[in-house]
Amino acid sequence: MMLAFDVLLAALLVWIALGSLSELKLFKSVVMFVVFGLFMALAWVRLGAPDVALAEAAIGAGVTGALMLDAVGHMRERQQPYPAATARQDASDA
Amino acid sequence: MADDEPRISYVERLGRTSMRSVVLVALWIVLAEGDLESLKVGALLAVAAATASVALLPGPLPRLSAWGLARFVAFFAIQSFAGGTDVALRALHPRRPLDPSCLWYDFRLSGHTPRVVFANTLSLLPGTLSARFDGDRLEVHVLDRGASTTRSIAQVEDRVAALFGIVLPMSGEVE
Amino acid sequence: MLEMMTLVLMGTIALAVYRIERGPTGADRMLSSMLFGTSGTALTLLLGEVSGLHRLHDMALVFALLAAVTAVAFVKRAWRAGD
Amino acid sequence: MIPVVDIASTALFVASGFYFLAGSVGLVRFPDVYTRLHALTKADNLGLGLLVTGLALRSGSWYTVAKLYAIWLLVLFASATSCYLVAHAARTGGIPVWRNERP
Incomplete structure (x- = not known):
């Protein structure tokens, strides 16, 4: 039974990795990357390395994912002015 | 937001810090699944976290019934x-x-x-x-x-x- | 039984990956990655039970926290309507 | 293991699997962001709660039970908060609410 789980996990990992790399929309690519980190963590668990899994989940998926989302936001800000809705929200935050 | 918080005396600050430390130590024991050996690190971290929490949120926490x-x-x-x-x-x-x-x-x-x-x-x-x-x-x-x-x-x-x-x-x- | 459950959870996650593929908006993608916060936590707890590793409970905590962190990063930074 | 506990935890696992699956089916079938958020927050958190209860029945120590429920509480809080954040972002970003056109 766990063999079926492992095969499914490996197949999904490959699918997500391809989805992350072969994507033109940056945002979607980043979300796929975060999901890939989570799956990689599960794979480390199955490989018997829970400490590596913890590090992968925290650093690989969490921190890197948040930094990449931030980077995507900055790149958009450079390219175009903010749309009205977001600008208003920022003004109320300040 | 921090400007709206009332200024509190040192006695209150000490009281709140120790109260929150006790709660955080209890939380640590739960998270360590009863491993009292790790409490050496845990107690230190709990006090540090309580100090930070009082610095950020000095007001009294809302009471639950x-x-x-x-x-x-x-x-x-x-x-x-x-x-x-x-x-x-x-x-x-x-x-x-x-x-x-x-x-x-x-x-x-x-x-x-x-x-x-x-x-x-x-x-x-x-x-x-x-x-x-x-x-x-x-x-x-x-x-x-x-x-x-x-x-x-x-x-x-x-x-x-x-x-x-x-x-x-x-x-x-x-x- | 526990092994069956891990397979079911894998299936739910596969459905969420399909939703990320389809979109259509950024918010849809974000909420499917939020699903990994809950399903990932559940799956980690289950794997911990299957393999008898109680240390995995800590990893479940990390999963739960990180879902919130990415959601905040998304809302504060990367969000733009109609994407 | 006591058979009653075994049967009860198995029933809880089956129920939690049902809710997880239903939540994901909702995620795929529902028409817009808001309804999908409904499916996600409610069904998945209930599923996780049932799973945690099942695991708690099997675990031998009270500390583990407390830790499992602490994890569930954290997930509840995190998912309610991030659900609000996404809904807020979608609403202020102008994603329209899907309306049922059929009578």
Whole structure:
């Protein structure tokens, strides 16, 4: 039974990795990357390395994912002015 | 936000720090699954975290009423069952019966923390999802317009108020 | 039984990956990655039970926290309507 | 293991699997962001709660039970908060609410 789980996990990992790399929309690519980190963590668990899994989940998926989302936001800000809705929200935050 | 907080004396600061340290040490014991050996590190970290928490949030934390908490937990358990079953049946139903819309709900609760708890609870209960705050109103996305929604939202608000030991005025605009 | 459950959870996650593929908006993608907060936590707890590793409970905590962190990063930074 | 506990935890696992599956089916079938958020928050959190209860029945120590429920509480809080954040972002970003056109 766990063999079926492992095969499914490996197949999904490959699918997500391809989805992350072969994507033109940056945002979607980043979300796929975060999901890939989570799956990689599960794979480390199955490989018997829970400490590596913890590090992968925290650093690989969490921190890197948040930094990449931030980077995507900055790149958009450079390219175009903010749309009205977001600008208003920022003004109320300040 | 930090400017609005009242200035507190050193005695109060010490009292609050030690209170929160005790709570955090208990949390550490739970997280370490009873491993008292690790408490050497844990106690130190708990005191550091409590100091940081008093520095960031010097005001008194809102008090919970024990009876309100017990009733709230029971209410929450039953209602989240109802909510999960409701949404699961709608998802699996072949015709996908949905009739969503948005409505504005006027807070009767006051205070920051009770309102946040109320909005978060609402998101976890059947058919409602808090979408945004606007002054004293909350926009709620409902899954089914036909259900008597305003009444059930008001009921949730009553329970949250009881949790904090607040007595609410009667709602004037129940449909 | 526990092994069956891990397979079911994998299936739910596969459905969420499909939702990320389809979109259509950024918010849809974000909420499917939120699903990994809950399903990932559940799956980690289950794997911990299957393999008898109680240390995995800590990893479940990390999953739960990180879902919130990415959601905040998304809302504060990367969000733009109609994407 | 006591058979009653075994049967009860198995029943809880089956129920939690049902809710997880239903939540994901909702995620795929529902028409817009808000309804999908409904499916996600309610069904998945209930599923996790049932799973945690099942695991708690099997675990031998009270500390583990407390830790499992602490994890569930954290997930509840995190998912309610991030659900609000996404709904707020979608609403202020102008994603329209899907309306049922059929009578």
